[in-house]
Amino acid sequence: MSAAEDQTGPALARRASSRRSMFDALPGGRVNYLEPKGDAGFFGPDSMAWKVSANPVALAVGGVAAVILELAEPRVRSGVWDHSTFRTDPLARMQRTGEASMIVTYGPTAAAQARIAMVTRMHERVSGVTPEGQAYTALEPDLMTWVHVTAGWGFLNAYRRYLEPGMSLADQDRYYAEGAALGRAFGAPDPPGSVAAVDALFDRLRPTLRPHPIIGEFLQIVSTTSPLGLAGRALQPLVVEAAIDLIPPDLQRSLGLPVRPLRRQAAHALLKGLASVGKAVPSEIVRHAHERVGRPLR
Template sequence: MYLPHQIVGQIVNQRFDSDVRRHFFRGMEFAAPVGDPGWFGPGSAVWHVHSHMHALIFGLQCAAYMERLDPSIYWMGMHHSRLVKRDENGTAIPVIDPKGALVRLGHSVAFFIGTAYGSTETAERLAQSVRAMHHTIKGTRPDGVAYDADDPDWLRWNYATVAWGIATAHELYHPNPLRGKKIDRYYGEFVRVGHALGGTDLPTTKAETLACLESYVPRLAVTHGTAMATGPRLPLPQSAVDWAVRDTMPKWGKQLIQHRDPNIVERTARRAAVWGVINGLHAASGPAPEFRQAQTRVKSGVTVSHTLPTYRLGDDPVRSRSEVELSFRSV
């Protein structure tokens, strides 16, 4: 006889399978080759952090929110992304397109699960596909400032927001979080992903990541999209998530968006409520099958050496946007 949490788990897993896994995990290998640790392997901090799927997804939301404080990233999205709606002339409107948001989420989750638990070959192909997409994102903001997704400064900011978002969500909402030197292990391991995407001079500890993010403050601003996506007048469920996302931001980020922390009692209660939702979903759905397959792949030991990303800007073949999008369907 099924218990209520088992029924919820079935629903959550079926929804994830139909909306995300079926479309965005195709061609990714987790069960083979036997003995291949992938980029990280058993015992790594990355395997521990990314094993909590719902905390990972929340962390990616936190990273996306912070990213938009960079006007160049905001305009990259407006000009190149399907994340926002467009009018009959194809002009972007600063309103999230639900279908586009699902595609963005699907690609993001697939990438960070695939690079964590996939075979070495799977991780390398995913990184190459994301790099290829970055190569196509170049343009000019309305104020005349040029942007380029291959720019090392942009890559450093983008990497730091993702590392901070995932790690902070983990520290707040994982039932067995890494802290202190242990969470620094995560930052030190995760930098492999940033290097594979072309990043240079990347932070490798929590303190370095926080300092890196703060060094960008003079370049940041509350963009139109950020202003529209936050605030007390949002619907209640969205407002609760919005508060939890803003709660993960560094002090300067909260000041920039005029977010004020409530008193310690209220803040603790709010975090406890969010913790209950995130961990309730995780408990109901159970460990991700990709994580279980990776564990089985190396249960008899690791027989393949780790490889370090060797990508350098300019190494990739030039591909059109349509060719790149086709590659995403096959990885």
Template sequence: MTASDLSPASEPLQVPQANVPLVARMFRTLLSGDPNGTPPWVARIATGDADCLVEPDGPSWVVHGSLSTLVGGVRALMMQALQPGAVTGVAEHSAYRTDTIGRLRRTTQWLVITTFADVATAQATAAAVRSMHERVTGTGPDGRPYSASDPDLLRWVHDAFTDSFLTAHLALGSREIPGGPDAYVAEWAASAELLGATDLPQTQAELRAQLDEYRADPGFGRAPATEDVAAFLRAPNLPIAYRAPYRVLALAAAATLDPADAALLGLPQRPGAVRAARGMIDILMWALSSTSPAERAARMRLGLQQPG
């Protein structure tokens, strides 16, 4: 797959067809490294205290338990590439080109543990991330220093993730968010607070206002690394079998971006992309259990009934 694979085209976007059990195994292996979807860090969710950083069956469980996160995660990475300090830090300190799948799995691990594990496990995971952030420092393209531990930079990353997961769920998710979008924004702020972020949005309106403040930066979307990272996200270093499904997800992610953000990244917004992604997600939902291994483990730990 090349960068041109995300260019506009006249032919309708088709959902890749495949043997469904094989698709399920591929999906679980890609995200967790285990064909059953239960690596050691998922198994740990079944142990620990009977508490959770977020409300069981609440907004974050619904949003993060949905396969819409496949689109939301790609969209979040696209958005992060727009902030000069964030994208320069990725370019200078991340092995995203040579360890694409490893980075995807680490991001998945953070999201899943923070959502479904007990508070102590979430705090321990956050401490490890903070330690890593302390080593990510440098100078941005405008001469301003950046640090992954900077609360303002942490807020941008959190806002980009929150907006992306929420937008993807509203476009592709099948379950209503308890309390609505505002409840999700307010609840999920707890995850960023563990990392040291401050002044986090508590409503969808506050989230949008903060994103617009970042967009007002003259360097927004214009860092030298932005174009390179955006090009990589159009054609990441994935095994051949995953490239066609990824293309569907990436096109849907681009389609849900703010048009000005998509233009800065050079990403087309194709009609029908979200519909095609929904078709692929429906196939995965049919192939997989209605709940993820992580959610089932959390329900076991908390003594909650498994959904029917």
């Protein structure tokens, strides 16, 4: 068997136990996901959110794609780049973002509400003016809506790409409808709750999305940084390639994103195999959340 063949399909599944630590390395360990018993949090075990966010490949690829789209919006770009530690401490920033995502998705209600309140307090301090002269505050409803929608869009479409390409439209609509409550909690007043509504928002905002060197800087940083140690850093260039490939083709062109067909093919093959392993070997967070609500994973 060649080295390339050994990185896909059955070979990855046979090594699932050796990769358990990588999937368990997702952040969020400061929250007790086992207590209080019966607390379903924001979503619960029958939700699309618990299904989609259980897979680390969907989170990794979808998360990078979401940030690309966020940075294409000039006000969001300035808010993120000028008021966060992404440039100076990208690893810590990625860990905090991943931790928040796991807490609000799988954590008990009190922990999720506390994290939402903490993020909101941080956003209250973010305001400024873009280089183009646009004033912004992080809590502007349209900006909060765009950030919320791009995150959900990224996670869902990465999940579909690597795990369930045949997902029904009804399940996709249910994913967005579930997420609307969380979006409102974060400050998005009327987040879209269906595929059609999300598509309409994309169409409405397309003319405002702009290429910028910061997007390239972000892609360079995230290509060499991972909260998952050496294994994660080896995968990051392929995660970035897969994230770019997830962006709608017209936006790839208008944002000037690099097109590398051979690298994309390699990324798709490897990440599809890893996504299958991630599905077979759920993280400790996911297992504990299911145990908390009396639905342990088998």
